[in-house]
Amino acid sequence: MADITREEVRRVAALARLGLDPAEEERLAGQMVRIVEAMAQLRRVETGEAEPLTHVLAGLGNVTRPDEPRPGTDREALLAAAPDRSGPFLRVPRVIE
Amino acid sequence: MDELYYEPVHRLADLLASGQVSSRELTRLFLDRIQELDGAVGAYLTVTAERALAQAKEEDERRRRGEAAGPLAGVPVAVKDNLCIQGVPTTAASKLLAGYRPPYTATAVERLRRAGAVILGKTNMDEFAMGSSTENSAFRITRNPWDLDRVPGGSSGGSAAAVAAGEAPAALGSDTGGSIRQPAAFCGVVGLKPTYGRVSRYGLIAFASSLDQIGPLTRDVTDAALLLEAIAGHDPADATSAPVPAERWREALTAEVQGVRIGLPREFYGEAVEPQVAGAVRAAVERLVADGAVAEETSLPSAEHALPAYYLIATAEASSNLARYDGVRYGFRAEAADLAAMYLETRKNFGAEVKRRILLGTFALREGYYDAYYRKALQVRRLIKDDFDRLFATYDVLITPTSPVVAFPLGARTEDPLAMYAADICTLPVNLAGLPAVSVPCGFAGGLPVGLQIIGRPFAEDTVLRVAYAIEQRLQLDLRPPLGRVAA
Secondary structure (H helix, E strand, O other): OOOOOHHHHHHHHHHOOOOOOHHHHHHHHHHHHHHHHHHHHHHHOOOOOOOOOOOOOOOOOOOOOOOOOOOOOOHHHHHHOOOOEEOOEEOOOEOOO | OHHHHHOOHHHHHHHHHOOOOOHHHHHHHHHHHHHHHHHHHOOEEEEOHHHHHHHHHHHHHHHHOOOOOOOOOOOEEEEEOOEOEOOEOOOOOOHHHOOOOOOOOOHHHHHHHHOOOEEEEEEOOOHHHOOOOOOOOOOOOOOEOOEOOEOOOOOOHHHHHHHHOOOOOEEEEEEOOOOOHHHHHHHOOEEEEOOOOOEOOOOEOOOOOOOOEEEEEEOOHHHHHHHHHHHEOOOOOOOOOOOOOOOOOOOOOOOOOOOOEEEEEHHHHOOOOOHHHHHHHHHHHHHHHHOOOEEEEEOOHHHHHHHHHHHHHHHHHHHHHHHHOOOOOOOOOOOOOEHHHHHHHHHOOOOHHHHHHHHHHHHHHOOOOOHHHHHHHHHHHHHHHHHHHHHHOOOOEEEEEOOOOOOOEOOOOOOOHHHHHHHHOOOHHHHHHOOOEEEEEEEEEOOEEEEEEEEEOOOOHHHHHHHHHHHHHHHOOOOOOOOHHHHO
């Protein structure tokens, strides 16, 4: 498991849509080997049937509110932060030919 | 007037209330101090001078008209750069958010303003709060006011350095694995991480949502109580915000410790802890014992697994949270011929540590690895929480060093991610269990401040603040750093 190759780093980076240059891939592969090795000590911990703990909020279930209209953040203010837009739409580079 | 920049918030509030100083004078004083020192310290990313002076003027006029003044009326405060303020650059020290001006304000900041605080500016941090030295900022280095060749800690290093240097009387930070407490310890200030859910995270740029919590960095414990009163309480805009009202923490402060039961978990005093650090912490505990507190060694066995569990959980959550920086809705976009290439080129601009963490998180969540890493980490998180619960059946508080070491030299750990992660071994378990904890200065080692951590039961901020206050009152440390060579 601790055997993380450059190929592996490239594959995980692609899943995360993370651009890396070749020098970075090389460096990260070396570091990831050591980091994952350090994390792998967990596999030796006796956890038995312990219920995974995803959050610490005691007794808090789903939080809902009445389904009533109310003011939100101004649409124009939100759109103004976009790198590129066309009227009320966000514009992105071509997706399909 | 000159030494006012080392006065705590509660004292400044008294001076303002009695009319001995105006908010405009005070704000001007701190802006001048920033001008004078920040070239050397580097605590701020953005100074909002004009806005601050306008807010100060409003507070002065409100007071002159005799309107009810908030508890922080006219007091200047700084805010970590991962807290959104409408119209003010908010970058989380990342190139991905360079120039971003949010269309809304974080609840914690909104509440500070409602209490009358004047916002001086945004403080430096590790990019997206990922780091323990503030060296991962994409924009600048922050130096420790006690020794300018050393780090201020992180990730709230700018907030800690600003308060320590008298460039702000108090600041807000955020704490995911120690990011308020560790820099507070390194810079000789008080840092409080409230119980998870105590303070709304609305408007906090997310790193690891099940661990992140906002809290104050201040010159003394009274100020930590005062700022918490201003920012705590339920917020419908954050579904994980607890329906628990704020308390009058300041009024509850007492230096009395008769009968307080203190546990000292030995896993936090291991060989990684510098002897002088452990010595300063134990000496402070002895002072409490001399006055009637009961302290004994105990054990939190799962603590040794906290670091790997933390890094798997935090990075898994981060890899998901940071998916939103895709160049589409806000922030930086790299130009590219098609959408897929645009994502890759845009996200190339994350710094090295953020990339490492996104990779680790993505790795841990991958099909086929999920059970062995992420699920296992969540099970260990359960064991840690259970261990804490068990100890809190016996003890009112647990006391540990905040950090195993004092502030280390700039550059000392940047090439070794695991060494950097190890700087947080005493603070990470607390976030995994969602508990309140405060770091309070307890002495010096080689001229650098040492922080002592007090951990309490969920929502027992009153108890941790009280014990912190008891220590502060007994030690009476002089916490003004020797800034002569830059300020003279």
